[in-house]
Amino acid sequence: MEMLPGVAQHPQIGGATIGLAFLVSYIMTKPEALGQTMNPMARIVVIGGTTLAAYILFDLAVRMWD
Numbered sequence: 001m002e003m004l005p006g007v008a009q010h011p012q013i014g015g016a017t018i019g020l021a022f023l024v025s026y027i028m029t030k031p032e033a034l035g036q037t038m039n040p041m042a043r044i045v046v047i048g049g050t051t052l053a054a055y056i057l058f059d060l061a062v063r064m065w066d
Contacts, residue, residue, distance in 0.1 A: 006062030007055065014058050021054030022047065 007014035025047045031037050 004055070004059035006059035006066075009066070010062060014055070014062075017058045018051055018055050022051045025050035 003011075027033060029038055029043045029046055
């Protein structure tokens with residue numbers, strides 16, 4: 001998969017945004033944060049989906065402002 005153009009223009013900010021999205025979704029899906037246990041496969045899907053969504057939204061935001 002090729003890097004999207006908006007992320008390619010600003011790789012440091014894009015990486016920080018994607019890392020922050022991963023960290024927030026990882027922390028928010030912990031059993032202590034949810035108050036209940038979560039299926040590990042569902043947790044992987046939620047974390048991956050949130051990270052991918054942040055990647056796409058960052059690219060769209062960069063393209064919109066440039």
